[in-house]
Amino acid sequence: MQTPQGFRRLPDGRFEVTSFFDAIFTPSFPYRLGHTVSAFLVTAGFVILGVGAMYLRQRRAVEESRVMRKMSLIFLIIMVPV
Numbered sequence: 001m002q003t004p005q006g007f008r009r010l011p012d013g014r015f016e017v018t019s020f021f022d023a024i025f026t027p028s029f030p031y032r033l034g035h036t037v038s039a040f041l042v043t044a045g046f047v048i049l050g051v052g053a054m055y056l057r058q059r060r061a062v063e064e065s066r067v068m069r070k071m072s073l074i075f076l077i078i079m080v081p082v
Contacts, residue, residue: 002026002028002032003026003027003028004023004026005019005022005023005026005027006018006019006020006021006022006023006024006026007023038079041075041079042076042079042080045072045075045076045079046072046076048068048071048072049068049069049072049073049076051065051068052064052065052066052067052068052069052072053065053069055068056069
């Protein structure tokens with residue numbers, strides 16, 4: 001946890017959650033959520049690009065594989081620099 005909240009420290013040094021809502025929805029939550037969502041979208045784009053390239057190399061569903069590569073490359077060109 002980068003910005004810990006919703007806990008208390010016990011006398012023996014352990015931590016106990018007092019509010020799961022506060023522990024999850026910390027002030028950094030929107031930034032961490034945006035980072036995670038953009039990461040899985042970029043990962044999905046690379047997977048689609050790889051499958052399209054594999055299909056094209058095997059000459060299997062040639063037209064569909066070209067569309068897959070083109071759409072994933074356009075998406076990755078937009079998303080990766082962000």
